[in-house]
Amino acid sequence: GIQVEQSPPDLILQEGANSTLRCNFSDSVNNLQWFHQNPWGQLINLFYIPSGTKQNGRLSATTVATERYSLLYISSSQTTDSGVYFCAAGYNQGGKLIFGQGTELSVKP
Amino acid sequence: ETGVTQTPRHLVMGMTNKKSLKCEQHLGHNAMYWYKQSAKKPLELMFVYNFKEQTENNSVPSRFSPECPNSSHLFLHLHTLQPEDSALYLCATTPSGLYQETQYFGPGTRLLVL
Numbered sequence: 185g186i187q188v189e190q191s192p193p194d195l196i197l198q199e200g201a202n203s204t205l206r207c208n209f210s211d212s213v214n215n216l217q218w219f220h221q222n223p224w225g226q227l228i229n230l231f232y233i234p235s236g237t238k239q240n241g242r243l244s245a246t247t248v249a250t251e252r253y254s255l256l257y258i259s260s261s262q263t264t265d266s267g268v269y270f271c272a273a274g275y276n277q278g279g280k281l282i283f284g285q286g287t288e289l290s291v292k293p
Numbered sequence: 294e295t296g297v298t299q300t301p302r303h304l305v306m307g308m309t310n311k312k313s314l315k316c317e318q319h320l321g322h323n324a325m326y327w328y329k330q331s332a333k334k335p336l337e338l339m340f341v342y343n344f345k346e347q348t349e350n351n352s353v354p355s356r357f358s359p360e361c362p363n364s365s366h367l368f369l370h371l372h373t374l375q376p377e378d379s380a381l382y383l384c385a386t387t388p389s390g391l392y393q394e395t396q397y398f399g400p401g402t403r404l405l406v407l
Contacts (some may be wrong), residue, residue: 226295227383283336
């Protein structure tokens with residue numbers, strides 16, 4: 185089955201800094217999603233991005249399906265960006281997703 | 294607010310207890326999912342229901358019993374759990390489990406088994 189690896193596992197930033205989170209996946213996918221989990225456990229979908237580039241405010245994501253990776257960019261980070269960022273991938277299995285281990289981000293004021 | 298609610302938010306139970314977790318969605322979706330998130334581990338898919346029919350059971354022990362009476366409600370019945378079952382249990386929904394779609398998560402139930 186698909187394996188999903190994320191890097192780095194942990195990241196500490198000063199407020200205002202930019203960062204790039206990476207997600208590698210082992211096989212072809214047609215479902216790739218990025219999520220943010222806040223300190224209380226709530227998961228929020230950030231992007232549905234099986235290929236191409238999308239932007240939403242200070243966040244953007246790029247997936248290069250042929251090279252089996254996706255990147256999440258956070259610009260001008262804020263303390264509210266803290267939490268765990270998950271990448272999840274799937275292929276032709278309906279809603280079934282395989283989650284990575286996550287990147288734990290801490291943004292300091 | 295994602296349109297998916299879960300109750301209770303926190304639950305402490307003994308190994309001999311029986312309890313149920315509830316998930317309710319107000320999005321008009323037809324597919325619902327149970328995930329388990331243990332500390333320092335990725336989310337693990339447990340069950341998938343599509344149009345009220347179970348379409349996935351990811352080798353989950355029988356002490357976890359799901360129920361989907363309608364497209365808006367999903368339950369997870371718990372009995373004779375083990376301490377290693379302590380985790381965050383998350384419910385998610387998609388418009389249909391047939392296609393690649395954005396998943397919407399509830400806030401989770403944090404379960405502690407003593």
